[in-house]
Amino acid sequence: MSKDGLVHRLARGDSIIIAEGYVREFERRGYLNAGAFVPEVVLESPHLVKVMHEEFVHAGSDVVEAFTYYAHREKMRLVGREGDLEKLNRTALRIAREVADNTGTLMAGNICNTGLYDPDDKKSDETIMMMFKEQLEWAVEGGADYIIAETFNDFGEAMLALQAIKTFGQGLPAVITMAAYVPDVTTDDVSFPEACKRLEEAGAAVVGLNCARGPSTMLPLIRQIRAVCKGPIAAIPVPFRTDKDHVTFQSLKDNQTGENLYPVDVCACMSKRSEIRTFAREAREIGVNYIGLCCGNAPFYLREVAEEYGRTPAASKYNPDMSSSHIYNQTTATARSLKLRSYTGIDS
Numbered sequence: 001m002s003k004d005g006l007v008h009r010l011a012r013g014d015s016i017i018i019a020e021g022y023v024r025e026f027e028r029r030g031y032l033n034a035g036a037f038v039p040e041v042v043l044e045s046p047h048l049v050k051v052m053h054e055e056f057v058h059a060g061s062d063v064v065e066a067f068t069y070y071a072h073r074e075k076m077r078l079v080g081r082e083g084d085l086e087k088l089n090r091t092a093l094r095i096a097r098e099v100a101d102n103t104g105t106l107m108a109g110n111i112c113n114t115g116l117y118d119p120d121d122k123k124s125d126e127t128i129m130m131m132f133k134e135q136l137e138w139a140v141e142g143g144a145d146y147i148i149a150e151t152f153n154d155f156g157e158a159m160l161a162l163q164a165i166k167t168f169g170q171g172l173p174a175v176i177t178m179a180a181y182v183p184d185v186t187t188d189d190v191s192f193p194e195a196c197k198r199l200e201e202a203g204a205a206v207v208g209l210n211c212a213r214g215p216s217t218m219l220p221l222i223r224q225i226r227a228v229c230k231g232p233i234a235a236i237p238v239p240f241r242t243d244k245d246h247v248t249f250q251s252l253k254d255n256q257t258g259e260n261l262y263p264v265d266v267c268a269c270m271s272k273r274s275e276i277r278t279f280a281r282e283a284r285e286i287g288v289n290y291i292g293l294c295c296g297n298a299p300f301y302l303r304e305v306a307e308e309y310g311r312t313p314a315a316s317k318y319n320p321d322m323s324s325s326h327i328y329n330q331t332t333a334t335a336r337s338l339k340l341r342s343y344t345g346i347d348s
Contacts, residue, residue: 006106006146006173007205010232016106016290017306018063019056020150020210020236021297023070026052034263038079039067042092049092053099059299060306060313061292065108065148066096066139072131074114089135093142100145108175109139109147111164117157119188125160132164139169146173150236151211153179155190155198162204173205175290177234179212180221182247193224200229208234211294214242214249214271215279223286232289237279239271239296249295266296276301280308 009016023039026032031041031048042049053064068089076082093109100107111132118124139147147169149161158176165174176199178192185191190198196207207229209218218237225233240249250262252269261268271279276293283291291309293301303315322328326337333341341347 006175010206010289015284015288015309016062016206017060017302017309017311018065018108018234018236018290018292019059019061019297019299019302020065020292020294021238022049022052022065022067024295025298028267033079036075036079037070038075038081039069039071039088039092040079040081042067042071042088042095043084046091046095050095050099053096054103055299056297056302057099057103057105058313059302059315060311061105061302063106063108064096064100064103066092066110066142066144068092068110068135068139069112069150072111072114072135074116074131086134086138089138090142093139093144097143106145107143109136109142109144109172111135111139111147111149111161113151113153113157113179117154117160119154119156128157128160129164132161133168136164136168140172144172146175146205148175148177150175150177151179152176153181153187155186155195156188158186158195158199159202162199162202166203174203175206175234176204177206177208177210177236180209180218181212182251184221192221193228196225196233197228200231206232206234206290208236208288208290210234210236210292211238212248212250213237214240215275215282217242217244217247219279219282219286222283222288226287233287234290234292235283235286235288236290236292236294238294239276239298239301240266241269241271241275270296271301273300273304277304277308280305284309 023037026041027034049067071088076085096107114128116124147165152158162176199207215237222235238249246252252261306313327341
Protein backbone atom coordinates (compact mmCIF):
# COMPACT_ATOMS: atom_id res chain seq x y z
CA MET A 1 0.00 0.00 0.00
CA SER A 2 1.30 3.47 -0.85
CA LYS A 3 2.24 5.97 1.84
CA ASP A 4 -0.83 8.21 1.41
CA GLY A 5 -2.38 9.70 4.51
CA LEU A 6 -5.15 8.13 6.55
CA VAL A 7 -7.97 10.32 5.26
CA HIS A 8 -6.96 9.96 1.62
CA ARG A 9 -6.75 6.17 1.87
CA LEU A 10 -10.15 5.91 3.47
CA ALA A 11 -11.70 8.37 1.00
CA ARG A 12 -10.62 6.26 -1.96
CA GLY A 13 -12.15 3.15 -0.39
CA ASP A 14 -9.11 1.52 1.19
CA SER A 15 -9.30 -0.18 4.55
CA ILE A 16 -6.84 0.31 7.39
CA ILE A 17 -5.49 -2.62 9.44
CA ILE A 18 -4.32 -1.55 12.89
CA ALA A 19 -2.39 -3.53 15.50
CA GLU A 20 -3.22 -2.57 19.07
CA GLY A 21 -2.89 -4.55 22.30
CA TYR A 22 0.73 -3.75 23.14
CA VAL A 23 0.03 -3.34 26.85
CA ARG A 24 -1.27 -6.84 27.44
CA GLU A 25 1.31 -8.46 25.18
CA PHE A 26 4.19 -6.84 27.05
CA GLU A 27 2.58 -7.84 30.34
CA ARG A 28 2.40 -11.41 29.06
CA ARG A 29 6.08 -11.28 28.15
CA GLY A 30 7.06 -10.00 31.59
CA TYR A 31 7.95 -6.40 30.77
CA LEU A 32 4.93 -4.55 32.13
CA ASN A 33 2.93 -4.58 35.35
CA ALA A 34 -0.70 -5.74 35.28
CA GLY A 35 -2.66 -3.20 37.27
CA ALA A 36 -0.98 0.07 36.41
CA PHE A 37 -0.37 -1.08 32.81
CA VAL A 38 2.13 1.75 32.28
CA PRO A 39 4.46 1.17 29.29
CA GLU A 40 7.72 1.42 31.22
CA VAL A 41 9.20 -1.05 28.71
CA VAL A 42 9.62 1.93 26.36
CA LEU A 43 12.33 3.25 28.67
CA GLU A 44 13.75 -0.01 29.98
CA SER A 45 13.80 -2.16 26.83
CA PRO A 46 13.13 0.12 23.83
CA HIS A 47 14.57 -2.42 21.40
CA LEU A 48 11.73 -4.79 22.28
CA VAL A 49 9.14 -2.14 21.46
CA LYS A 50 10.75 -1.68 18.06
CA VAL A 51 10.67 -5.42 17.43
CA MET A 52 7.00 -5.68 18.38
CA HIS A 53 6.13 -2.88 15.97
CA GLU A 54 8.01 -4.75 13.25
CA GLU A 55 6.27 -8.04 14.09
CA PHE A 56 2.84 -6.46 13.72
CA VAL A 57 3.75 -4.81 10.41
CA HIS A 58 5.06 -8.20 9.24
CA ALA A 59 1.61 -9.61 10.12
CA GLY A 60 -0.25 -6.95 8.15
CA SER A 61 -0.63 -3.75 10.17
CA ASP A 62 -0.79 -0.57 8.09
CA VAL A 63 -0.06 1.51 11.18
CA VAL A 64 2.67 1.75 13.77
CA GLU A 65 1.00 3.13 16.88
CA ALA A 66 3.39 4.89 19.26
CA PHE A 67 3.30 3.03 22.55
CA THR A 68 2.09 5.91 24.70
CA TYR A 69 -1.12 4.30 25.93
CA TYR A 70 -1.31 5.01 29.69
CA ALA A 71 1.83 7.12 29.37
CA HIS A 72 -0.03 10.23 30.48
CA ARG A 73 0.84 12.35 33.49
CA GLU A 74 -1.67 10.76 35.88
CA LYS A 75 -0.55 7.18 35.21
CA MET A 76 3.12 8.12 35.36
CA ARG A 77 2.48 9.82 38.69
CA LEU A 78 0.81 6.69 40.07
CA VAL A 79 3.92 4.59 39.40
CA GLY A 80 6.33 7.26 40.64
CA ARG A 81 7.75 8.13 37.22
CA GLU A 82 6.17 11.48 36.41
CA GLY A 83 9.68 12.84 35.85
CA ASP A 84 10.07 10.42 32.94
CA LEU A 85 6.85 11.49 31.24
CA GLU A 86 8.35 13.46 28.38
CA LYS A 87 11.23 11.05 27.85
CA LEU A 88 8.89 8.06 27.59
CA ASN A 89 6.56 9.79 25.16
CA ARG A 90 9.30 11.10 22.93
CA THR A 91 11.11 7.76 22.93
CA ALA A 92 7.95 5.87 21.97
CA LEU A 93 7.24 8.34 19.17
CA ARG A 94 10.80 8.16 17.86
CA ILE A 95 10.71 4.34 17.76
CA ALA A 96 7.34 4.30 16.02
CA ARG A 97 8.42 6.91 13.46
CA GLU A 98 11.57 4.95 12.67
CA VAL A 99 9.67 1.70 12.08
CA ALA A 100 6.98 3.43 10.04
CA ASP A 101 9.58 5.08 7.83
CA ASN A 102 11.42 1.80 7.35
CA THR A 103 8.26 -0.12 6.44
CA GLY A 104 6.22 2.46 4.51
CA THR A 105 3.43 2.45 7.07
CA LEU A 106 1.57 5.21 8.88
CA MET A 107 2.60 6.34 12.36
CA ALA A 108 -0.08 7.24 14.88
CA GLY A 109 0.27 9.18 18.10
CA ASN A 110 -1.88 8.02 20.99
CA ILE A 111 -3.86 9.45 23.87
CA CYS A 112 -6.37 7.57 26.00
CA ASN A 113 -8.73 7.50 28.96
CA THR A 114 -7.31 9.21 32.03
CA GLY A 115 -9.39 7.87 34.92
CA LEU A 116 -9.97 11.47 36.00
CA TYR A 117 -13.07 12.46 34.03
CA ASP A 118 -16.07 13.57 36.08
CA PRO A 119 -19.04 15.02 34.19
CA ASP A 120 -20.03 16.93 37.33
CA ASP A 121 -16.62 18.53 37.83
CA LYS A 122 -15.55 20.99 35.14
CA LYS A 123 -12.14 21.34 36.79
CA SER A 124 -11.45 17.76 35.71
CA ASP A 125 -11.93 18.91 32.11
CA GLU A 126 -9.13 21.44 32.51
CA THR A 127 -6.77 18.87 34.03
CA ILE A 128 -7.47 16.35 31.30
CA MET A 129 -7.08 18.90 28.52
CA MET A 130 -3.65 19.86 29.81
CA MET A 131 -2.65 16.19 29.94
CA PHE A 132 -3.83 15.68 26.38
CA LYS A 133 -2.14 18.91 25.27
CA GLU A 134 1.36 17.86 26.27
CA GLN A 135 1.08 14.42 24.72
CA LEU A 136 -0.38 15.83 21.51
CA GLU A 137 2.33 18.44 21.16
CA TRP A 138 4.98 15.74 21.54
CA ALA A 139 3.15 13.60 18.96
CA VAL A 140 3.11 16.47 16.46
CA GLU A 141 6.81 17.14 17.02
CA GLY A 142 7.48 13.40 16.73
CA GLY A 143 6.01 13.30 13.23
CA ALA A 144 2.72 11.48 13.82
CA ASP A 145 0.56 11.05 10.71
CA TYR A 146 -2.64 11.02 12.75
CA ILE A 147 -3.82 10.65 16.35
CA ILE A 148 -5.60 7.74 17.99
CA ALA A 149 -7.68 8.62 21.05
CA GLU A 150 -9.02 5.43 22.54
CA THR A 151 -10.72 3.33 25.23
CA PHE A 152 -13.02 6.05 26.54
CA ASN A 153 -15.93 4.82 28.64
CA ASP A 154 -17.33 8.37 28.92
CA PHE A 155 -18.60 10.17 25.85
CA GLY A 156 -17.66 13.46 27.50
CA GLU A 157 -14.00 12.48 27.77
CA ALA A 158 -13.97 11.19 24.19
CA MET A 159 -15.27 14.58 23.06
CA LEU A 160 -12.61 16.32 25.16
CA ALA A 161 -9.99 14.22 23.38
CA LEU A 162 -11.36 15.23 19.99
CA GLN A 163 -11.41 18.89 21.00
CA ALA A 164 -7.81 18.59 22.20
CA ILE A 165 -6.69 17.03 18.90
CA LYS A 166 -8.42 19.78 16.95
CA THR A 167 -6.83 22.44 19.16
CA PHE A 168 -3.31 21.09 19.63
CA GLY A 169 -2.91 18.51 16.87
CA GLN A 170 -1.92 20.89 14.07
CA GLY A 171 -4.61 19.52 11.77
CA LEU A 172 -3.81 15.83 12.21
CA PRO A 173 -6.79 13.51 11.67
CA ALA A 174 -8.42 11.99 14.75
CA VAL A 175 -9.51 8.38 15.24
CA ILE A 176 -11.77 8.23 18.32
CA THR A 177 -12.77 4.86 19.77
CA MET A 178 -14.65 4.02 22.94
CA ALA A 179 -14.83 0.98 25.19
CA ALA A 180 -18.31 -0.55 25.47
CA TYR A 181 -19.01 -2.24 28.77
CA VAL A 182 -22.48 -3.21 30.05
CA PRO A 183 -25.15 -1.96 29.39
CA ASP A 184 -24.86 -0.64 25.83
CA VAL A 185 -24.30 2.98 26.87
CA THR A 186 -21.34 5.05 27.93
CA THR A 187 -20.80 5.61 31.64
CA ASP A 188 -22.22 9.10 31.14
CA ASP A 189 -25.35 7.54 29.65
CA VAL A 190 -25.07 8.10 25.90
CA SER A 191 -25.78 5.24 23.52
CA PHE A 192 -22.72 4.22 21.53
CA PRO A 193 -24.31 4.83 18.12
CA GLU A 194 -25.32 8.31 19.26
CA ALA A 195 -21.88 8.98 20.74
CA CYS A 196 -20.16 7.93 17.51
CA LYS A 197 -22.54 10.01 15.43
CA ARG A 198 -21.81 13.11 17.52
CA LEU A 199 -18.05 12.53 17.37
CA GLU A 200 -18.22 12.13 13.62
CA GLU A 201 -20.26 15.32 13.28
CA ALA A 202 -17.71 17.10 15.48
CA GLY A 203 -14.91 16.25 13.08
CA ALA A 204 -13.45 12.83 13.90
CA ALA A 205 -12.06 11.10 10.80
CA VAL A 206 -12.94 7.64 12.18
CA VAL A 207 -15.20 6.63 15.08
CA GLY A 208 -15.98 3.30 16.68
CA LEU A 209 -15.15 0.87 19.44
CA ASN A 210 -12.02 -0.70 20.86
CA CYS A 211 -11.18 -3.03 23.74
CA ALA A 212 -13.57 -4.41 26.42
CA ARG A 213 -15.66 -6.68 24.16
CA GLY A 214 -14.75 -9.69 22.10
CA PRO A 215 -15.81 -10.03 18.46
CA SER A 216 -19.19 -11.66 19.06
CA THR A 217 -20.38 -9.05 21.56
CA MET A 218 -18.88 -6.04 19.79
CA LEU A 219 -20.29 -6.67 16.32
CA PRO A 220 -23.96 -6.03 17.23
CA LEU A 221 -23.03 -2.52 18.38
CA ILE A 222 -20.84 -2.01 15.32
CA ARG A 223 -23.87 -2.75 13.11
CA GLN A 224 -25.82 -0.06 14.95
CA ILE A 225 -22.94 2.41 14.59
CA ARG A 226 -22.67 1.69 10.87
CA ALA A 227 -26.38 2.48 10.50
CA VAL A 228 -26.02 6.02 11.86
CA CYS A 229 -22.50 7.06 10.83
CA LYS A 230 -21.76 8.22 7.30
CA GLY A 231 -17.98 7.99 7.35
CA PRO A 232 -15.36 5.37 8.27
CA ILE A 233 -15.97 3.29 11.40
CA ALA A 234 -13.61 1.27 13.57
CA ALA A 235 -13.94 -2.17 15.16
CA ILE A 236 -11.05 -3.21 17.40
CA PRO A 237 -12.21 -5.94 19.80
CA VAL A 238 -10.21 -8.05 22.20
CA PRO A 239 -9.58 -11.60 20.90
CA PHE A 240 -11.52 -13.33 23.67
CA ARG A 241 -14.60 -15.54 23.58
CA THR A 242 -17.11 -13.19 25.15
CA ASP A 243 -20.81 -14.04 24.93
CA LYS A 244 -24.25 -12.81 25.99
CA ASP A 245 -23.61 -13.84 29.59
CA HIS A 246 -20.06 -12.46 29.65
CA VAL A 247 -20.19 -9.43 27.38
CA THR A 248 -16.77 -8.06 28.30
CA PHE A 249 -13.48 -9.87 28.76
CA GLN A 250 -13.35 -8.43 32.27
CA SER A 251 -16.44 -10.52 33.10
CA LEU A 252 -15.16 -13.89 31.84
CA LYS A 253 -15.35 -16.76 34.33
CA ASP A 254 -13.53 -20.06 34.73
CA ASN A 255 -15.83 -22.80 33.44
CA GLN A 256 -14.80 -25.21 36.19
CA THR A 257 -14.54 -22.95 39.26
CA GLY A 258 -16.67 -19.94 38.36
CA GLU A 259 -13.82 -17.66 39.41
CA ASN A 260 -13.10 -14.40 37.61
CA LEU A 261 -10.38 -14.79 34.99
CA TYR A 262 -9.51 -11.10 34.58
CA PRO A 263 -6.87 -9.79 34.63
CA VAL A 264 -4.18 -12.49 34.51
CA ASP A 265 -6.05 -15.69 33.60
CA VAL A 266 -8.20 -14.52 30.70
CA CYS A 267 -5.88 -16.41 28.37
CA ALA A 268 -8.08 -19.41 29.20
CA CYS A 269 -10.78 -17.87 26.99
CA MET A 270 -8.83 -16.64 23.99
CA SER A 271 -10.42 -16.76 20.55
CA LYS A 272 -9.62 -19.37 17.94
CA ARG A 273 -7.88 -18.08 14.84
CA SER A 274 -10.88 -19.14 12.79
CA GLU A 275 -13.13 -17.03 15.03
CA ILE A 276 -10.97 -13.97 14.36
CA ARG A 277 -11.20 -14.59 10.62
CA THR A 278 -14.99 -14.91 10.92
CA PHE A 279 -15.08 -11.63 12.83
CA ALA A 280 -13.07 -9.90 10.12
CA ARG A 281 -15.35 -11.29 7.41
CA GLU A 282 -18.48 -10.07 9.19
CA ALA A 283 -16.89 -6.68 9.90
CA ARG A 284 -15.99 -6.29 6.22
CA GLU A 285 -19.56 -7.17 5.22
CA ILE A 286 -20.93 -4.60 7.69
CA GLY A 287 -18.69 -1.92 6.20
CA VAL A 288 -15.94 -1.54 8.78
CA ASN A 289 -13.13 0.45 7.17
CA TYR A 290 -10.68 0.58 10.09
CA ILE A 291 -10.11 -2.76 11.78
CA GLY A 292 -7.76 -4.41 14.22
CA LEU A 293 -7.45 -6.15 17.55
CA CYS A 294 -6.82 -4.83 21.03
CA CYS A 295 -5.72 -6.47 24.33
CA GLY A 296 -4.69 -10.07 23.66
CA ASN A 297 -3.67 -9.36 20.09
CA ALA A 298 -0.73 -11.24 18.59
CA PRO A 299 0.71 -11.31 15.07
CA PHE A 300 -0.93 -14.64 14.19
CA TYR A 301 -4.33 -13.13 14.98
CA LEU A 302 -3.70 -9.94 13.03
CA ARG A 303 -2.63 -11.97 10.00
CA GLU A 304 -6.12 -13.51 9.93
CA VAL A 305 -7.67 -10.04 9.83
CA ALA A 306 -5.30 -8.81 7.13
CA GLU A 307 -5.88 -11.83 4.91
CA GLU A 308 -9.65 -11.60 5.25
CA TYR A 309 -9.36 -7.98 4.12
CA GLY A 310 -7.59 -9.11 0.97
CA ARG A 311 -4.00 -8.59 2.05
CA THR A 312 -1.03 -10.91 1.74
CA PRO A 313 1.33 -9.77 4.49
CA ALA A 314 4.86 -11.13 4.72
CA ALA A 315 3.69 -13.42 7.52
CA SER A 316 1.38 -15.22 5.08
CA LYS A 317 4.45 -17.07 3.80
CA TYR A 318 4.35 -19.00 7.04
CA ASN A 319 0.68 -19.90 7.20
CA PRO A 320 0.01 -23.35 8.67
CA ASP A 321 0.54 -26.20 6.20
CA MET A 322 -0.11 -29.55 7.81
CA SER A 323 0.68 -31.42 4.59
CA SER A 324 4.29 -31.25 5.72
CA SER A 325 3.55 -33.00 9.01
CA HIS A 326 4.46 -36.67 9.28
CA ILE A 327 1.61 -37.06 11.79
CA TYR A 328 -1.23 -35.10 10.24
CA ASN A 329 -0.78 -35.92 6.55
CA GLN A 330 -2.35 -39.37 6.41
CA THR A 331 -1.55 -39.74 2.71
CA THR A 332 2.19 -39.84 3.28
CA ALA A 333 2.23 -41.08 6.88
CA THR A 334 4.11 -44.25 7.73
CA ALA A 335 2.74 -46.97 9.97
CA ARG A 336 4.76 -45.53 12.86
CA SER A 337 3.41 -42.06 12.18
CA LEU A 338 -0.15 -43.35 12.11
CA LYS A 339 0.41 -45.09 15.43
CA LEU A 340 1.73 -41.85 16.93
CA ARG A 341 -1.27 -40.04 15.49
CA SER A 342 -3.60 -42.46 17.27
CA TYR A 343 -1.77 -41.73 20.52
CA THR A 344 -2.36 -37.98 20.19
CA GLY A 345 -6.13 -38.47 20.47
CA ILE A 346 -6.83 -36.19 17.52
CA ASP A 347 -9.24 -38.70 15.98
CA SER A 348 -11.01 -39.64 19.20
